[in-house]
Amino acid sequence: MTPWEIHGYELANCNCDTGCPCQFMSLPTKGSCEAAVMFSFNSGHYGGVDLAGTKVAQVYQWPGAVHEGNGTMQTIIDESATPEQREALEKIVTGADTEDMATFWWVYSAMCPNKLETLYKPLDATMDFEARTGSAHVPDVFETTWEPLKNPVSGAEHRARINLPHGFEYRVAEVAKATTKTKGAISLTGTTESHAHFCELHMNNAGVLEAA
Numbered sequence: 001m002t003p004w005e006i007h008g009y010e011l012a013n014c015n016c017d018t019g020c021p022c023q024f025m026s027l028p029t030k031g032s033c034e035a036a037v038m039f040s041f042n043s044g045h046y047g048g049v050d051l052a053g054t055k056v057a058q059v060y061q062w063p064g065a066v067h068e069g070n071g072t073m074q075t076i077i078d079e080s081a082t083p084e085q086r087e088a089l090e091k092i093v094t095g096a097d098t099e100d101m102a103t104f105w106w107v108y109s110a111m112c113p114n115k116l117e118t119l120y121k122p123l124d125a126t127m128d129f130e131a132r133t134g135s136a137h138v139p140d141v142f143e144t145t146w147e148p149l150k151n152p153v154s155g156a157e158h159r160a161r162i163n164l165p166h167g168f169e170y171r172v173a174e175v176a177k178a179t180t181k182t183k184g185a186i187s188l189t190g191t192t193e194s195h196a197h198f199c200e201l202h203m204n205n206a207g208v209l210e211a212a
Helices: 083-093 102-111
Strands: 004-014 033-046 055-062 074-076 119-121 124-128 134-139 142-148 161-165 172-180 193-205
Touching: 004 083, 004 124, 004 172, 033 083, 033 124, 033 134, 033 161, 055 083, 074 083, 083 102, 083 124, 142 193
Parallel strands: 074 119
Antiparallel strands: 004 033, 004 193, 033 055, 055 074, 124 134, 134 142, 142 172, 161 172, 172 193
């Protein structure tokens, strides 16, 4: 198993109501699960391959809950990545060289027997972690806009977090809302002003690391 470690941020949008029942061991809001995610890595390595400054996006779709399987996924790697970085990133985000069940990538990949061809495109992502705002653009695949939660009466911004001390994706996530428009092979239909989150990623072969 090649040792790897990554540090960065995740911007995610799924089709569930704000908060996402999956985070609380409940079934998806609408019975099915679909999501678009952007990952931006500030630092990291896969063996001797430096992964600082790389980006990856993924689109997922399951007919039911994630744990029921039969999902479809597609990985998109920023075209600026070198051949060595591309190979390393694809292995990490599809659960290779990872202890069983240790990361959400391992689980999602195991629950997606239908893996579409990996794409290499210019990935564009912006994020203000404190403001809970951001955007992601993957040409001909998806475009997502994130915004903070707002009080339905006053319109004031509302801040909420999900704390998972033993989570396999993150320890703390900032909750937001987002809308994703898809153009690619996986068509998401329920990601309009739906659950979204921002989180720091600190991970290696064995799972989530405590923030550095």
